[in-house]
Amino acid sequence: MTPLLVVRNLRAGYGATAVLHGIDLAVAEAGITALLGANGAGKTTTLRAISGTVHRRGEIRLTGERIDGCRTEDVARRGVAHVPDGRGTFRELTVDENLRLGAYTRPAADAAEDRARVFGWFPVLRSRLRQQAGTLSGGEQQMLAIARALLLRPRLLLLDEPSFGLAPIVVGEIFAIMRDIRRVAGVGILLVEQNAALALDLADQACLLETGRIVVAGPADVLRADTTVRRSYLGY
Amino acid sequence: MLGFWHQILAGVATGGIYASLALALVMIHQATHHINFAQGEMATFSAYLAYALMVSGVPYWGAFGITVVLSFALGALIERVLLRPLAHAPDLTLIGVFIGLLLILNALCGWIWDFTIKPFPSPFGSRPLLGGLVSSAELGTIAVTFVMLLLIWAFFRFTKLGLAMRAVAHNPESSRLVGIRVGAMLALGWGLAAAVGAVAGMMIAPVVFLDPNMMSGILLYAFAGALLGGLDNPFGAVLGGFLVGVIENVGGAYLVGTELKLSLALAVIAFVLMLKPSGLLGRAVASRV
Ligand SMILES: Nc1ncnc2c1ncn2[C@@H]1O[C@H](COP(=O)(O)OP(=O)(O)O)[C@@H](O)[C@H]1O
Ligand SMILES: [Mg+2]
Numbered sequence: 001m002t003p004l005l006v007v008r009n010l011r012a013g014y015g016a017t018a019v020l021h022g023i024d025l026a027v028a029e030a031g032i033t034a035l036l037g038a039n040g041a042g043k044t045t046t047l048r049a050i051s052g053t054v055h056r057r058g059e060i061r062l063t064g065e066r067i068d069g070c071r072t073e074d075v076a077r078r079g080v081a082h083v084p085d086g087r088g089t090f091r092e093l094t095v096d097e098n099l100r101l102g103a104y105t106r107p108a109a110d111a112a113e114d115r116a117r118v119f120g121w122f123p124v125l126r127s128r129l130r131q132q133a134g135t136l137s138g139g140e141q142q143m144l145a146i147a148r149a150l151l152l153r154p155r156l157l158l159l160d161e162p163s164f165g166l167a168p169i170v171v172g173e174i175f176a177i178m179r180d181i182r183r184v185a186g187v188g189i190l191l192v193e194q195n196a197a198l199a200l201d202l203a204d205q206a207c208l209l210e211t212g213r214i215v216v217a218g219p220a221d222v223l224r225a226d227t228t229v230r231r232s233y234l235g236y
Numbered sequence: 237m238l239g240f241w242h243q244i245l246a247g248v249a250t251g252g253i254y255a256s257l258a259l260a261l262v263m264i265h266q267a268t269h270h271i272n273f274a275q276g277e278m279a280t281f282s283a284y285l286a287y288a289l290m291v292s293g294v295p296y297w298g299a300f301g302i303t304v305v306l307s308f309a310l311g312a313l314i315e316r317v318l319l320r321p322l323a324h325a326p327d328l329t330l331i332g333v334f335i336g337l338l339l340i341l342n343a344l345c346g347w348i349w350d351f352t353i354k355p356f357p358s359p360f361g362s363r364p365l366l367g368g369l370v371s372s373a374e375l376g377t378i379a380v381t382f383v384m385l386l387l388i389w390a391f392f393r394f395t396k397l398g399l400a401m402r403a404v405a406h407n408p409e410s411s412r413l414v415g416i417r418v419g420a421m422l423a424l425g426w427g428l429a430a431a432v433g434a435v436a437g438m439m440i441a442p443v444v445f446l447d448p449n450m451m452s453g454i455l456l457y458a459f460a461g462a463l464l465g466g467l468d469n470p471f472g473a474v475l476g477g478f479l480v481g482v483i484e485n486v487g488g489a490y491l492v493g494t495e496l497k498l499s500l501a502l503a504v505i506a507f508v509l510m511l512k513p514s515g516l517l518g519r520a521v522a523s524r525v
Contacts, residue, residue, distance in 0.1 A: 051413065053409060053412070053413075071412075072412035072413065073412045073415050073416060073417050073418065076413055076414060076415035077415045081413070082413050084409075084413065088409070088410040088413055089410070090403055090406055090407050091406075092406050093399075093402065093403065093406065097399060097403075100396070100399060101399065101400070101403050101411075101414050101416075102414055104396070104400060104415055104416055105414070148414070152415065
């Protein structure tokens, strides 16, 4: 079976500064791949390169089709939903408007169905529909960001540090929901996460990024047992 | 007392023109983060188009409709041809482009239609109504600008396209991530701004007469209105435009005389901005992290 996402020799950077020096990674259909690494390793840049918000070279295939030549809006239209660094919420707009924008490319009938499903995962959003998104709590904003991404009915979800700045109990809630999303919606996830223990627990595959290069990759349980990973990221 | 109310209504009529142009300025400002200095000249050019159509025999409302559509297309074209290639250009370049556009359109009007001042018809006549409370020209102008502003508001508030345009104004990067074609939305925004300006131009032309520089003073008032209400808030800009119109008229009639009415309007605005620099309805988003 062709994997959902295959990335080969991906290079990207900002202006003249190269950040990614040829990255390979993959996400299986309905699989979760964790992308780990220290601050500044290039995790965020990897996601940006896939969704085309930075200039990139190399090969990116979604179910076999090249998408590395596509503009950001076309990558999204092919079913890649990116919850960026900082969540990418439309802060000045209401929760309802954010959700409608998430479903911008979908036919109205699908959107209504997806919306009902998303409220099943994030019931708090239903009671906040008229509220300005910028006034939500951090956890609610993260939920809104994921909900907005799911309304695109994506095949692949790119998540950039969904636990960032959130209380542990909220993080636990969000990770439980992600497990459910993968199972129910059959969405593949490329998960960037600082909390390696949590990420390795959820993911089936993982890669470790160091200054723009993948240094270790493999099944999540293998990485969990890897000495380098354990010492640097799991702390035991 | 009747005279006072008449001054108010006359102020609302010109205020509607300022409000429309202020709205156009805000729409472009949201897309480019700059003041489109050429907004007035774009409206003037549109008024000349309407004039040319009427001279060649098209009835008023036909010319009005065609002008709005043509202006929309020209506005979108300006975005495509002039602004799109400069998306990442430095601020000064963009300001240069706006000033260049102003000069080109101004010269073009003079070159095609010469620089002599021309009368421009009003479809509303100038009969006094309600015992002299308001003239038919004023009432007609008020009606046209209100209907237009209402339509624009409904478009942004209730349609999917309007929502997408608002999203692009707030956050173009996230808009791309949900699949919105940001370039198309920007062109649409320029088109709408040009169309709104065209209506303002056709409404004011019977009052100030048609000439290539007819909008320069008007644009100043519109800009003042946009600043007063808040450059980042369309409602604020519209409100500001109406306020400037009323202050100008009432102040000119009762306080300082017509020579100083511009100074009075500007003084009021300076005072408001000292107290509230982002304008009356300027952005203040409550936020938590
Ligand atoms: N917008 C940007 N402009 C220039 N350099 C950037 C930008 N964003 C990130 N970088 C640089 O790229 C490198 C990788 O950053 P990033 O991908 O954000 O890492 P991570 O997400 O793993 O913390 C860092 O050295 C960072 O300074
Ligand atoms: Mg990052």
